[in-house]
Amino acid sequence: MNDSDWSRLLMRIGSAEDARDLRGMRNEIYALSAACPASGAIDGYYRRLNAAHDAIVRRAVRLAEAETARSGIGSPPVPYAYMLFGSGGRGEQTHASDQDSGLVYEDRPERAEEAETYFAHLSGTVVRMLVEAGYPPCEGNVISRNPAWRRSLGEWKRQLDEWFADPTWEAVRYLLIVADGRCVAGDERLVRELKEYYYGNMPVHPVIVGRMLDNTMRHKVLVGVFGQLLKERYGEDSGSLDVKYGAYIPMVNAVRLLAVQAGLHETSTLRRLERLREAGWLDEDEKSAYEMAFLLFLRLRLMTTERTEDGVRTSNGMVSAAKLTKDTVDELKEALRIGKRLQRVVRKRTLGEPGGPHRGGRT
Structure with missing residues (x-):
């Protein structure tokens, strides 16, 4: 290619x-x-x-x-x-x-x-x-x-x-x-x-941001309190990891909510991260960490299980256990910890608690 x-x-x-x-x-x-x-x-x-x-x-x-x-x-x-x-x-x-x-x-x-x-x-x-x-x-x-x-x-x-x-x-x-x-x-x-x-x-409509937070936090990052991956336990996907709803979507949602609060019109998650840094809502280290994690999630999305039915290709959003090598698992654990940290930051920022981004503003 x-x-x-x-x-x-x-x-x-x-x-x-x-x-x-x-x-x-x-x-x-x-x-x-x-x-x-x-x-x-x-x-x-x-x-x-x-x-x-x-x-x-x-x-x-x-x-x-x-x-x-x-x-x-x-x-x-x-x-x-x-x-x-x-x-x-x-x-x-x-x-x-x-x-x-x-x-x-x-x-x-x-x-x-x-x-x-x-x-x-x-x-x-x-x-x-x-x-x-x-x-x-x-x-x-x-x-x-x-x-x-x-x-x-x-x-x-x-x-x-x-x-x-x-x-x-x-x-x-x-x-x-x-x-x-x-x-x-x-x-x-x-x-x-x-x-x-x-x-x-x-x-x-300030109340809307709080309602958006509830929606944004609906999907949890699939990493446990001890840093373990929370894989599927039952059924045909047992041992697989739900990359779509356990990694990709939580980060998409968190970055989007920050971008909405900052008044940024971009739609790409990577571009939103860059604009959040430019607007002072993230510093360079934060932006780089979130970007690294998100790029991994994008790569893993291409490894999810796909099926073709009547000529239409679909994906269940799962990465099979066979594709989760030790190196991939190590990368993923770190990326998920970063994603979980981002969710905490977004919650604090939205609720006005200490520890969330406090720089910048609507642009």
Whole structure:
């Protein structure tokens, strides 16, 4: 695998003629990704991998526009942006990726009905094409064909107001999902305005941060009080480690909450860490330690158990015992201790207790 291979693949994705072409090119991504890279190159590897995923989504949007026009519905009646959430929004998708998506379009009251008809058809077509290309829809229904995640900018703002005003568990979960959203196709200005409105709401709803903390701390780092790894004890995954929910997600959540409190619009976890350091919320040693741990978690995510069913690749998020060598276990124990320390720091910072970051502020 080298940069020229990826560059040629991206060019071919950009000229794919249908979902079948996109599926073949997604299979080529796996072929180019045959060997897990060394830890020192993992961030560059993820950038290339996610650039390929982005290109497939972007091409699916363009193909869907053409199909919608052929159907007689026409062209986009107003500017719009297609968004990715979850690991796609953070630029952290692995080989087995589903669809977490949304859509925002410009407010034009005189064309509201036309816009809803058009974007309902467009988003449904995009989702279908990506399913055919090997990307299953989000199990939680956070997807652009769902009207709840496909709105005009004004409707999106009103929905954010409702979530901020009534911070139930589900509303807070949705607000955290929006924090990871980014534009992958269309008019980025719309997503930028949506995110500015989102961050502008944070200071006037201080209770929401406490609710976000509860959600953020839901997943615990899988290291015991004596430094032992907390592996699966029963079933077919006995002896495996849940890297997704026991390492990766806890760190993603903790860094995201710090970034939200700091008013940082970045979605990548690594970029959030860098911006938190620049804003004075982390010092260089803290940033470096958290970055080292997170890069290991990214590498281990590529080692999780994958299955292919009906041509769709999925992962259970587990690293099998056979892949947990002594060196890997030693690295992992240290990284998990760092992740656990980060969770304590975030809790203290959010609750205003001594020992949390106290420098910097909203930028």
